[in-house]
Amino acid sequence: MLQYMEGPAGYMMRFANLTKDYFVYPKNEAAKNCKGVGVLDRKKIQLSEIFRGKNETGIENNTARCNGTKFGDIENLITSFTNHILCYMPLPVVSVLKTPIIVDGIRYLYQLEMGYHRCMVFDKIGISEYWFDVIEFKNEGIRITWQGEKNDHPPCKPNSREDIIDQGQRITTLSKKDGGIPNTYKDIQKWVSRTFVNKCQGTKTNYARLISKATKASHSIRLWGDRDVQDEFYKQNNKILGEKYKKKGEFDEERNAYGYLMRKGEQHRSIHTMLMDWLNRNCPPAEDFYYIAYPIESSRTPAVEALDADRKNHENDVDGHLELHKKFIDAGCTIRCEGHLPVLTDIEEPFKIVKRV
Secondary structure: OOHHHOOHHHHHHHHHOOOHHHOOOOHHHHHOOOOOEEEEEEEEEEHHHEEOOOOOOOOOOOOOOOOOOOOOOOHHHHHHHHHOOOOOOOOOEEEEEEEEEEEOOEEEEEEEEEOHHHHHHHHHHOOOEEEEEEEEEOOHHHHHHHHHHHHOOOOOOOOOHHHHHHHHHHHHHOOOOOOOOOOEHHHHHHHHHHHOOOOOHHHHHHHHHHHHHHHOOEOOOOOOOOOOHHHHHHHHHOOOOOOOOOOEEEEEOOOOEEEEEEEOOOHHHHHHHHHHHHHHOOOOOOOEEEEEEEOOOOOOOOHHHHHHHHHHHHOOOOHHHHHHHHHHHHOOOEEEEEEEOOOOOOOOOOOOOEOOO
């Protein structure tokens, strides 16, 4: 039987005797990295004054989560609270309602912003009041930004893919007065950068792309794997005089060579594919091969520099295939680089060929 059945003589007395000085976690942390968020107080509040939603899960009102708060398995959390109260962990957070909400005759003065699972625990073990950090938001857009940033900090569960998209969709539908942002890729990218400050650049780029695609943002990023992008890419580049190319090792009569398109950072794999194709044709002598490279979708390295770096790195990546390489060279075959074709990205002009000098 769980310890929360022991009654008020044990853990409930500890809750009742809690004071503000017991908690060492800085209350200003609730507003850290979020402009437009003010910390008003740290105070003991009756749970009956806090609006969480219309049912015990709070699923209808926890907008920080795309799918609301689910009760889940909180037995470990119950055991933790009945054993001890951690003074160094973030406190649950509420905001002051500008206009009290009245539901079924109950008057709510606060909106729960963070700590849904903990409040569920308090309901289960019979705790009617607890200490909360009280904050205020300048507008709804600031609230969404705060939700996205704080979701990724303990004890919260990290943002899911659906949470990221939902936050982006909500903030792009708000007016400027309410703290919304324009529905363009650049504005979404800026919002992501200032919201998810602890994420690496690659993750931020991915977040911006997810949101832009979901909101059908103006100048939305198009990825190499998106529908029709590759066909459009090939068609557009093949209109350029002298720049037709093959994409899967097909024979190019115009160049009298086998052509390949390869992704930046994977030259050694693609070159080995060329050699294996050659081996599967019984190693005919004096064949010519060429490749055109394109960068990974999020690359911010200038095209030619990226290509040069990958060609140099290739020398260190072929140790396991040296015999095949030697046989290929001894047969009088060649591989040459024809240039660089960038993917449609957020930073490079589409359909532009960067020629080597």
